Amino acid sequence: MTIIYITLGLIVAAAALYFYAIKTGKIKDADGDLIADKAEDVAKEVKRRAKNVKAELADVKKAAKELADQAEDVVEAAKGKSRKGRPASKGSSKGAGTKTRASKGSSKGAGKSKAKK
Ligand SMILES: [Ca+2]
Secondary structure (H helix, E strand, O other): OHHHHHHHHHHHHHHHHHHHHHHHOOOOOOOOOOOOHHHHHHHHHHHHHHHHHHHHHHHHHHHHHHHHHHHHHHHHHHHOOOOOOOOHHHHHHHHHHHHHHHHHHHHHHHHHHHHHO
16 A cells, blocks of 8 residues: 555656746747657657558558459469459550551661661
8 A cells, every 4th residue: 555655756746847947948848738748759750650550551451452452363364264364444544655666766767777788
């Protein structure tokens, strides 16, 4: 029982010291809410970091889902099913673009070789 009283006494003493320091300005408290500015800065920083960690975890979750989907495709490919790849709308337009570029490139190449001769 005595240990509890001693602990409580120490907590009260620490709290009294804290409020004395904050009232006398030894601990800075610009907005006067009895929470030390340093503690507020730390809390703000912890909040900011927690937010960033949460955002990164969301990215990891997204990537993990993508990985799971792709791993499933690998398993299906191993079973002998045909390749699905990316969604058709994106894939077809990109494919056409590279084809036209490739043909332009080859015609340019022919022109250069003629110019050199
Ligand atoms: Ca404050």
